[in-house]
Amino acid sequence: MPHFIMEYSANLDDDLDIPGLFEKLNETAISTGVFPIGGIRTRAVRCEHFRIGEGDPENTFVHLTAKVGAGREPEVLKAASDKVFETFTAYLKPVFDKCWMSIGFEMIELHPERNYRMNNIHKKLADKK
Template sequence: MPHMAIEYSANLDAKVDMGELCALVSRTILETGLFEPGAVRVRAFRAEAYAIADRLPENGFIDMNFRIGKGRSAEEKKRAGEAIFAVVTDHLGSLFATPHFALSLEIREIDAELSWKKNAIHPRLRGK
């Protein structure tokens, strides 16, 4: 872990390069120094069907769900969340110029006893 899932309304396709946004979020996660490179996953999911607020067609959203393993202090988690939210907010500044956009981020800790993983990337990046 960490895994960032970015869900977004389909009407943002012409306004946001989701590949670029994923790369930006990945870099920011790594820059926190809290996570190993081989563990980071960032992906975006397009929501075709959605109803936002007063259902105006120009309303759009991005919801970021950041799942991480246990072992970081509350201060570290808050610092990571603030860094990610700030860089994404800045990157999407033009969307906030209209009254039709909502951005959210939530960090969730994963219960290690209920999470199974096998990762062949770690040994390569660790040089083993």
Template sequence: MPHLVLEYSGNARERFDPAALFAELHTELAAAGGFRVQDFKSRAVRMDHYFIGDGTREQSFVNLDVRTFGGKSPEARAAISQAALAVVSRAFAETLRETACDVSVQITELDRPSFSRTRSEDQDSRVPA
């Protein structure tokens, strides 16, 4: 935890390197939110099927959903959101200049009791014969 899900419209101008963008986000958000860099799980999804507004002009979007467990103060959530917005806005600067673009960041708080997972280190390392 946290999970970062970056969705962006297929008309984004940038051909960015997701690994480089996520490396920067992990560093910035670890500092802003007290996360451990090794705990981030991130993915980027290009959306080729979308419709924005009335469709009469070229519009685009970039949205980063930061999914984490609840418990952070409103000030901490705001700091995380603003740090992420700065990084993502720089990464999509060309799209912001050339299209009617909305870049947004949201913090989604997960309910800890309803979250389940298993990890490799939790698995029995013995393989049945």
């Protein structure tokens, strides 16, 4: 983990470079030293139906959620959240400057007893070393 889930308004299709943004988000997550590389997932959900603010069809939104495993100190998660948000907003700034846009980000810590995973990517990465 983290699992990054980005929802965005469909009217941003021509303006968002999603692969480029995801590359930067993953690089940032890795650079924090907080998250194992094999646990990072990044995906986008295009929202065809949306209404923002007063309903102006030119309004746009991008919301990023990072789901992380439990057990890290709050200040560690805060520092990682700050770095991710900085990367996220810096990457989106050129679009933000030309569109009416709402940008959101939240980091959610998953419950330690009700979060199940199975992942062999960690082994693959360890075997490469």
